[in-house]
Amino acid sequence: xxxxxxxxLGIGNAIVDVIARAEDDFLTKQGMAKGGMSLIxxxxxxxxxxxxxxxxxSSGGSxxxxxxxxxxxxAHTAFVGKVKNDPLGTVFAHDIRAAGVAFDTxxxxxxxxxxxxxxxxxxxxxxxxxxxxxxxQNLTPADIDPAAIGSAAITYLEGYLWDPKDAKDAFVKAAKxxxxxxxxxxxxxxxxxxxxxxxxxxxxLIRNGTVDLLFANESELKSLYQSSxxxxxxxxxxxxxxxxxxxRSEKGxxxxxxxxxxxxxxxxxEKLVDTTGAGDLFAAGFLYAFARGADHATCGRFGxxxxxxxxxxxxxxxxxSLRDLAAANGLKA
Amino acid sequence: xxxxxxxxLGIGNAIVDVIARAEDDFLTKQGMAKGGMSLIxxxxxxxxxxxxxxxxxSSGGSxxxxxxxxxxxxAHTAFVGKVKNDPLGTVFAHDIRAAGVAFDTxxxxxxxxxxxxxxxxxxxxxxxxxxxxxxxQNLTPADIDPAAIGSAAITYLEGYLWDPKDAKDAFVKAAKxxxxxxxxxxxxxxxxxxxxxxxxxxxxLIRNGTVDLLFANESELKSLYQSSxxxxxxxxxxxxxxxxxxxRSEKGxxxxxxxxxxxxxxxxxEKLVDTTGAGDLFAAGFLYAFARGADHATCGRFGxxxxxxxxxxxxxxxxxSLRDLAAANGLKA
Numbered sequence: 001x002x003x004x005x006x007x008x009l010g011i012g013n014a015i016v017d018v019i020a021r022a023e024d025d026f027l028t029k030q031g032m033a034k035g036g037m038s039l040i041x042x043x044x045x046x047x048x049x050x051x052x053x054x055x056x057x058s059s060g061g062s063x064x065x066x067x068x069x070x071x072x073x074x075a076h077t078a079f080v081g082k083v084k085n086d087p088l089g090t091v092f093a094h095d096i097r098a099a100g101v102a103f104d105t106x107x108x109x110x111x112x113x114x115x116x117x118x119x120x121x122x123x124x125x126x127x128x129x130x131x132x133x134x135x136x137q138n139l140t141p142a143d144i145d146p147a148a149i150g151s152a153a154i155t156y157l158e159g160y161l162w163d164p165k166d167a168k169d170a171f172v173k174a175a176k177x178x179x180x181x182x183x184x185x186x187x188x189x190x191x192x193x194x195x196x197x198x199x200x201x202x203x204x205l206i207r208n209g210t211v212d213l214l215f216a217n218e219s220e221l222k223s224l225y226q227s228s229x230x231x232x233x234x235x236x237x238x239x240x241x242x243x244x245x246x247x248r249s250e251k252g253x254x255x256x257x258x259x260x261x262x263x264x265x266x267x268x269x270e271k272l273v274d275t276t277g278a279g280d281l282f283a284a285g286f287l288y289a290f291a292r293g294a295d296h297a298t299c300g301r302f303g304x305x306x307x308x309x310x311x312x313x314x315x316x317x318x319x320x321s322l323r324d325l326a327a328a329n330g331l332k333a
Numbered sequence: 334x335x336x337x338x339x340x341x342l343g344i345g346n347a348i349v350d351v352i353a354r355a356e357d358d359f360l361t362k363q364g365m366a367k368g369g370m371s372l373i374x375x376x377x378x379x380x381x382x383x384x385x386x387x388x389x390x391s392s393g394g395s396x397x398x399x400x401x402x403x404x405x406x407x408a409h410t411a412f413v414g415k416v417k418n419d420p421l422g423t424v425f426a427h428d429i430r431a432a433g434v435a436f437d438t439x440x441x442x443x444x445x446x447x448x449x450x451x452x453x454x455x456x457x458x459x460x461x462x463x464x465x466x467x468x469x470q471n472l473t474p475a476d477i478d479p480a481a482i483g484s485a486a487i488t489y490l491e492g493y494l495w496d497p498k499d500a501k502d503a504f505v506k507a508a509k510x511x512x513x514x515x516x517x518x519x520x521x522x523x524x525x526x527x528x529x530x531x532x533x534x535x536x537x538l539i540r541n542g543t544v545d546l547l548f549a550n551e552s553e554l555k556s557l558y559q560s561s562x563x564x565x566x567x568x569x570x571x572x573x574x575x576x577x578x579x580x581r582s583e584k585g586x587x588x589x590x591x592x593x594x595x596x597x598x599x600x601x602x603e604k605l606v607d608t609t610g611a612g613d614l615f616a617a618g619f620l621y622a623f624a625r626g627a628d629h630a631t632c633g634r635f636g637x638x639x640x641x642x643x644x645x646x647x648x649x650x651x652x653x654s655l656r657d658l659a660a661a662n663g664l665k666a
Contacts, residue, residue, distance in 0.1 A: 020431075021652065054401070054428040056648060057390035068387070087420045095387040098353075313646065315389060319354065 006102070007075040007291040009152035011144075011174055012063025013136035013160050013167070014081030014105075015115040016088045019127075019276065019314055020055040022120035027128055032120065035219075037129040037191045039163060040118075045132040048118045057088075058315040059095035060117055061136075062190060063158040065277050065316045068099040069284025069306050072322035075291060078102040078152065080143060080174075084135035088114035095317070105143050108135045125272040125311065137164035141173040149174050150181030153291050154213070156283070159190035162198045175210050188215040188283055195223040206240050213290065214244040215283045221246055234261070245300065247282050252304060255296040264300030267308035267329075277316025281306040285322070289333035298333055305331060339435070340408040340624035341519075342485035344477075344507055345396025346469035346493050346500070347414030347438075348448040349421045352460075352609065352647055353388040355453035360461055365453065368552075370462040370524045372496060373451075378465040381451045390421075391648040392428035393450055394469075395523060396491040398610050398649045401432040402617025402639050405655035408624060411435040411485065413476060413507075417468035421447035428650070438476050441468045458605040458644065470497035474506040482507050483514030486624050487546070489616070492523035495531045508543050521548040521616055528556040539573050546623070547577040548616045554579055567594070578633065580615050585637060588629040597633030600641035610649025614639035618655070622666035631666055638664060 027034050030048065040048065059068075064079055071077045079096055083089030085107040092114060096103045115136040120128045139161075149155050155178040161167045175185045187205065189195050195202060202224065205211050214237075218230060225233040230248075237244050237256055244256045252266040285302030294302070306322055313319050326332075360367050363381065373381065382388075392401075397412055404410045412429055416422030418440040425447060429436045448469040453461045472494075482488050488511040494500045508518045520538065522528050528535060535557065538544050547570075551563060558566040563581075570577050570589055577589045585599040618635030627635070639655055646652050659665075 049427060052431065054392065054431045054650060055424075057424065059387065091388075091390065094382060098385065098387045314652065317387060319647065 003151065004153050005076065005151035006078045006153070008067060008070050008154045008156050008287050009078040009080065009149060010063040010067035010156040011080045011161065011171065012061050012158040013115055013133060014064060014083045014092050015061040015117045015131065015136060016092055017058050017060035017117045017119050017276070017316060018049065018055045019058060019119040019121060020053040022053060022122060024122050027120060027122065032128050032130065033193070034122070034128050035126050036193050037131055040130045040132050042132060045116060045118065045130070048130055052118060052120065056314060057091065058317060059092045060316045062160060062188065062280050063156055064096060065280035066156060066283045066287065067101050068096060068317050069281045069322060070288045071100045072318050073285065073288040073302070073326060074323045075288045078148060080105050082108060082135050082139040082143065083114040084108045084111065086114055088116065089135065105139070108138050111135060111138055119276055121274045121276065121314070125275050127274060127276040133164055136167070138166065139164065139170050140166040141170045144170050144173045144177065146177035146180070149177040150183065152178070152183060154184045154186050154287060156186045156287060158188050159194045159198070159202065162194065162201065184212040185210060186213040186215065186287065187211045188279065189220040189224065192219040192223040195220050199224060203240065209242070212242050214241050215279070215286070216244065217247045217279055218249070245286050245303065247279060253282065253300045255300050257296070262296040262300065264297055264304060267304040269308045269312055271312060273312050274314045275311050277310040278307045280316060281310040281318065292333040294333040301331055302326065302333060305329060336484065337486050338409065338484035339411045339486070341400060341403050341487045341489050341620050342411040342413065342482060343396040343400035343489040344413045344494065344504065345394050345491040346448055346466060347397060347416045347425050348394035348450045348464065348469060349425055350391050350393035350450045350452050350609070350649060351382065351388045352391060352452040352454060352607070353386040355386060355455060357455050360453060360455065365461050365463065366526070367455070367461050368459050369526050370464055373463045373465050375465060378449060378451065378463070381463055385451060385453065389647060390424065391650060392425050393649045395493060395521065395613050396489055397429060398613035399489060399616045399620065400434050401429060401650050402614045402655060403621045404433045405651045406618065406621040406635070406659060407656045408621045411481060413438050413472070415441060415468050415472040415476065416447040417441045417444065419447050421449065422468065438472070441471050444468060444471055452609055454607045454609065454647065458608050460607060460609040466497055469500070471499065472497065472503050473499040474503045477503050477506045477510065479510035479513070482510040483516065485511070485516060487517045487519050487620060489519045489620060491521050492527045492531065492535060495527065495534065517545040518543060519546040519548065519620065520544045521612065522553040522557065525552040525556040528553050532557060536573065542575070545575050547574050548612070548619070549577065550580045550612055551582070578619050578636065580612060586615065586633045588633050590629070595629040595633065597630055597637060600637040602641045602645055604645060606645050607647045608644050610643040611640045613649060614643040614651065625666040627666040634664055635659065635666060638662060
C-alpha cells in the first residue's frame, strides 16, 4: 500500500447547477418527474432554461458536492471529472479548487459544453433535476490515474457515472485500481431512476465485492430490490452489502452491516429551503468520519449534520465551514 | 402625457455577481475597502477570482436588482442596461426577463465581456464589491428610447451610471425624456465612494430639479454633505431635495420632504446572512408603493420588507414572491 495522500477521492460528472424556484404546475407542464433526475439533450436544455424562472448558478455534481463537503470537514480530498475549457468549466474548476480539493482532470478543448443541471425547487423544498451531460460524457479511463486512486483511503463513485459509456469504463478502472492498492470503494446509487436503468449491474457491483460501502436513500433502496417495503429491501441489502448507509429524509439514517443495524436520527433544522445536495452532503459527513475510523453512529451523525446545513439554503454546496459546525455541535470523529 | 406602460423603468449597469464568503483578513490582504464598491480592470478581476473562495453566480446590478424587486411586488417594469452576447450576458438577460421585466437593450456583439462583480461576504454579513464594468461601459444615449421612458411613471437611475462616460450621457438623456413627458425621475446615490467621485454633479442634479426622488444610505448622505453628523446632513438634504428616502440599516429609514420627516423602523429579521442588495431592494419596495400613490410611511415599510427578505440569504435578488410576502405581513399600497 502506498502512503495515504487523500482521505477520499471522488469521481463523478462535473456539473454546474442552474437553480430556480418553480411551482408544482411548472413540473407538470414540463412533464418532469418530481424529485428525480432526468437526462436531457441540448435542445431540451435550451427550452427548459427559456421557460424557467430567475436562477442562480452554483457548481454541483453529486460526487463533487460530496468531496467539497468532506473537504469542508477537513478531509484531504481529490476529484476526477470532465469539464470543457469554457466559462462554466472555469467556474466548476475554480469552485472545487477554492474548496481545497485537488482537481487535475484536464478540461476538454472541443466537443460539447460543460455539463449543466437545471434544478427546479418547488415550494416544499423538493428539487427536480434535468441534466445536460455535455463534456462530462468525455470522462474516459485515460483520466483515471491508478497512482492517485491508490493513494486515497476511499475512492467514492456516483451511480450517475453509469450513464455515459466511457465514464462507466473509467468507474470500473478506478474501482480495480483502488482494490489493487488495498483501498476501499464507496458507491452512491444516485437516483431511483438511475437504479432502474442499471439495477442488475449495481446489484452485481454490490454482490461481487466491488463496493465496500454503499450509500442509498429510501427510494433508491426500494428501487434496487423492487420492493415497496423498506424493511424487506433493507433486509435484502444486509445480505448483499458489506456496509451500507441508507438515508430516510427526516427519519434520519440507518447504517447496515452484517452484524448490526444502527439507526441515527436526523439533525434538527429550522427551515427546509432546498433539498438539493442532501444526499451528497450526508455522504460527505459519513465519509469524513468513516475515513477517521469512527463508529457507525458517529458516521451517521456527521452525515446528518452536513445534510442539515445544505438543505437550509439554496444550492448543493455548504455555505459554512462544516469543521466549525461540527465543533460547535460537539461532534468528534 | 402618454399612457403609462411601466410603473418603473430602471437604467443601470447590467452585472452578474460572483459571490463568495471571505474572512476580514482576505479583504485586508487584497487591500479592499470593506463595505464599498471598487472598480477593477480585467487583470485585477482575474487575480481576485483566483484567490477568492467557492462562489455562486447570480444576476445583479444595483438598478436591475431594484427593478426585479419591484416586479416581484407586482409592478410593471422595464430595464435598460448593456451586456455582451456571451454566457454571462445570456444569464443576465434570462434572469431579468424571467422576473417579468421588459428588457430590450440589444447586447454588444464585440468589445469587453459582460460586467462582473466579485462580492465578498464577511462573517458579519457585510458585502464588499469589486466591479469589472466590461460591456456595461458601452451603454450609450442610443440605447435610450424616449418613448419607453415617457411611458414609465418613474425612471429610476443609479449613481453608478456616472462611472462610464457614455452611460452618464444616457442618464442625462433619460432624465430629460422623463421630464419632457411629465414623468418623475428617481436616483440612488449608490455608494459613498461613488458620491465622493461625483459629489458636485450629484448635488447639482438634486438642486436643479433633475431628481424628484432620491435614495441614499447614511454613509452616502454623509459623504454627499461631507458631514460626520447625520442630522446635519439630513437637514441639508431637506433643503436641497424634493423628496428623499434615507436608509439607516437596523435603524430603519427616514423619508424626508419639505414639510415633514417620517421615520419608519426596520422590518425585523431572524438572521443576517448577506447584506448584498439591501439598498437595492429597499428602493424596490419604496418605488412600488410610491408608484401606487402610497404615503411616505407605507413606502418606507414596503422598502423595509423587501430589504429584510434579501439580507436573509446569499445574493441580491429576492428568493420569494414579494407580493406574497407583503400580503402575508398585511402590507397594502
